[in-house]
Amino acid sequence: MSDLETSPKVSRHRLRQARKETIVGYFFISPWLVGFFVWIAGPMLMSLVMSFLKTDLLTPSNFVGFEHYTRLVEDELFWKSLRNTAYYSVLSVSLGMCLSLVVAMLMNTRIKGITLFRTIYYLPAILPAAPVAILWRQIFNPDKGLANSVLRLIGLPPQKWLYSEEWALPCLVLMNLWGIGATMMIYLAGLQSIPEELYEASEIDGAGSWSKLRYVTLPMLSPTIFFNLIMSIIGSFLIFTSSYVMTSGGPNNATLTYVLYLYRNGFEYFKFGYASALAWVLFFIVLALSAVVFRSSTAWVYYESESRGE
Amino acid sequence: MNTVGRVMGIRTQFAEKWHSRRTRRLVGHVIVYVMVMAGALIFLLPLYYLLNIALSSPESLGKYRMEWIPRPIMWSNFSEGWVEYYDFTEYLRNTMYITSLAVIGQLLSNILVAYGFARVRFAGRNMWFIVLLGTMMLPGQVTLVPKYVIFAKLKWVNTYKPLIVPQYFASAFYVFLLRQFFMTLPRELDDAARIDGCGHMGILVRILLPLSKAPLVAVAVFSFVDNWSAFFDPLIYLNDPKRWTLVLGTTSLITGWGNRYIHVGYVMAVVTLAIIPVLVIYYFAQRYFIEGITLTGVLK
Numbered sequence: 001m002s003d004l005e006t007s008p009k010v011s012r013h014r015l016r017q018a019r020k021e022t023i024v025g026y027f028f029i030s031p032w033l034v035g036f037f038v039w040i041a042g043p044m045l046m047s048l049v050m051s052f053l054k055t056d057l058l059t060p061s062n063f064v065g066f067e068h069y070t071r072l073v074e075d076e077l078f079w080k081s082l083r084n085t086a087y088y089s090v091l092s093v094s095l096g097m098c099l100s101l102v103v104a105m106l107m108n109t110r111i112k113g114i115t116l117f118r119t120i121y122y123l124p125a126i127l128p129a130a131p132v133a134i135l136w137r138q139i140f141n142p143d144k145g146l147a148n149s150v151l152r153l154i155g156l157p158p159q160k161w162l163y164s165e166e167w168a169l170p171c172l173v174l175m176n177l178w179g180i181g182a183t184m185m186i187y188l189a190g191l192q193s194i195p196e197e198l199y200e201a202s203e204i205d206g207a208g209s210w211s212k213l214r215y216v217t218l219p220m221l222s223p224t225i226f227f228n229l230i231m232s233i234i235g236s237f238l239i240f241t242s243s244y245v246m247t248s249g250g251p252n253n254a255t256l257t258y259v260l261y262l263y264r265n266g267f268e269y270f271k272f273g274y275a276s277a278l279a280w281v282l283f284f285i286v287l288a289l290s291a292v293v294f295r296s297s298t299a300w301v302y303y304e305s306e307s308r309g310e
Numbered sequence: 311m312n313t314v315g316r317v318m319g320i321r322t323q324f325a326e327k328w329h330s331r332r333t334r335r336l337v338g339h340v341i342v343y344v345m346v347m348a349g350a351l352i353f354l355l356p357l358y359y360l361l362n363i364a365l366s367s368p369e370s371l372g373k374y375r376m377e378w379i380p381r382p383i384m385w386s387n388f389s390e391g392w393v394e395y396y397d398f399t400e401y402l403r404n405t406m407y408i409t410s411l412a413v414i415g416q417l418l419s420n421i422l423v424a425y426g427f428a429r430v431r432f433a434g435r436n437m438w439f440i441v442l443l444g445t446m447m448l449p450g451q452v453t454l455v456p457k458y459v460i461f462a463k464l465k466w467v468n469t470y471k472p473l474i475v476p477q478y479f480a481s482a483f484y485v486f487l488l489r490q491f492f493m494t495l496p497r498e499l500d501d502a503a504r505i506d507g508c509g510h511m512g513i514l515v516r517i518l519l520p521l522s523k524a525p526l527v528a529v530a531v532f533s534f535v536d537n538w539s540a541f542f543d544p545l546i547y548l549n550d551p552k553r554w555t556l557v558l559g560t561t562s563l564i565t566g567w568g569n570r571y572i573h574v575g576y577v578m579a580v581v582t583l584a585i586i587p588v589l590v591i592y593y594f595a596q597r598y599f600i601e602g603i604t605l606t607g608v609l610k
Contacts, residue, residue, distance in 0.1 A: 035479025
């Protein structure tokens with residue numbers, strides 16, 4: 001090959017060929033590339049500019065500098081929505097990650113009818129979020145909703161659920177837990193890719209179930225756990241539909257989530273500048289959280305890159 | 311294994327150990343089974359409750375306690391709820407229109423882009439692919455307001471264009487899914503086709519696509535469910551009740567009726583009808599769903 005490349009004629013031909021391939025390549029990816037600039041990069045820049053403007057589309061906009069950002073710091077609802085979202089995120093990510101892992105381990109056993117069970121556990125995850133929120137609103141109905149009917153059935157006192165400032169957010173977490181199916185499926189795929197030999201080898205070394213979990217399953221699964229963790233954190237910070245439909249932020253803003261507050265500023269009060277500032281702050285929060293998880297990952301995520309050569 | 315033990319002449323000790331292990335395993339099996347069953351019941355309970363309410367009369371719903379089996383069973387809730395508050399037939403039509411055009415757009419654009427990343431060697435390919443993967447983690451809310459402003463300037467608000475047109479520009483996740491699959495198809499196929507005089511388009515259409523049924527169905531099914539279920543974008547862009555989607559109309563039964571009386575049986579009947587197409591798709595295309603979702607796990 002290197003002999004051929006020394007000939008100037010051939011190399012010029014190659015160059016032309018490569019240039020042609022580059023043009024063809026950009027032709028093929030052009031839908032995404034154009035979309036990236038028009039729907040992602042452009043609007044992101046625009047959103048940054050808008051966060052320095054006072055604008056509502058109807059009256060002419062004017063430049064206000066960092067006013068929106070300084071106002072954010074003093075905005076009680078901003079802090080409240082951030083606290084609510086963080087609280088929701090901690091609850092739903094920790095519970096969701098654990099529960100979906102436990103269910104995935106159960107689904108990884110070879111019991112009869114396992115495919116049916118997998119279907120059942122995965123099903124709620126694909127149902128449309130807004131109608132599901134309507135259903136759960138009814139489930140948490142304090143009079144004769146399903147939640148209180150079950151509590152009565154097992155002899156526990158009924159709760160006020162969505163009408164209680166204390167309980168409303170945990171209710172949204174409970175509903176979210178119903179949809180762990182997707183996370184569970186990703187765990188299941190991770191579990192199934194752990195080579196059987198590792199378990200056999202550890203058994204020979206006398207490992208019990210606990211040691212197998214601790215020293216084989218969890219390390220081998222850590223890349224999957226990492227992926228699910230990042231996705232769950234991002235997803236939980238963007239919670240909107242359930243609070244919009246189930247409580248519209250109430251009672252007393254106990255379920256006012258960050259994106260709901262952003263939505264209200266943008267599309268109910270038409271404060272586009274302020275909403276853009278909120279959006280950028282959200283972007284940095286999500287970025288910072290992902291960065292923290294990414295940096296911590298070197299300490300606990302195990303990649304067997306050498307042996308598998310990926 | 312018993313026989314093996316006997317043959318080896320170490321009968322007593324080993325057989326005993328084996329038996330206890332077998333019992334242990336059996337007990338473990340039973341415990342797992344009970345847990346899985348209990349969990350499955352808990353997971354199905356909300357759906358049972360949905361049907362329960364959807365089939366209840368206003369009288370049974372007015373009772374002090376919930377009826378575990380509604381009497382009488384009101385099948386008419388489905389037909390009456392469908393027309394009582396809004397014209398859901400129109401919403402169904404709107405949803406089908408948006409969803410079908412969106413699915414076509416996703417298929418067309420993602421196939422092209424995935425082929426470009428999988429099979430054409432061009433300068434900057436790796437860089438753009440990393441950018442593409444990065445956009446998957448970007449919260450869409452950051453671009454929400456400016457996108458609305460753009461669509462408002464274009465006078466597209468209250469039309470279906472903001473919901474459909476962006477879907478002709480590919481989506482990172484589907485590009486990734488298709489590209490990963492294309493990479494698994496042997497390149498010798500391309501070479502053979504090239505000798506037969508095929509260009510890139512020919513290789514894509516005649517060779518790769520016929521072999522890619524599973525990932526194509528996965529993309530179609532995912533984007534169908536996504537669009538069918540969409541809430542945020544329709545909420546923002548469709549203000550005219552005539553143009554609402556099924557999900558938006560259903561949700562407005564709850565959020566848009568204020569304190570006026572509304573029969574919850576009707577609401578749940580409509581909720582049931584709104585999720586049935588998703589259930590049907592899931593039933594028929596379960597394999598593709600699971601393959602698709604499993605592939606996301608590769609992305610680490």
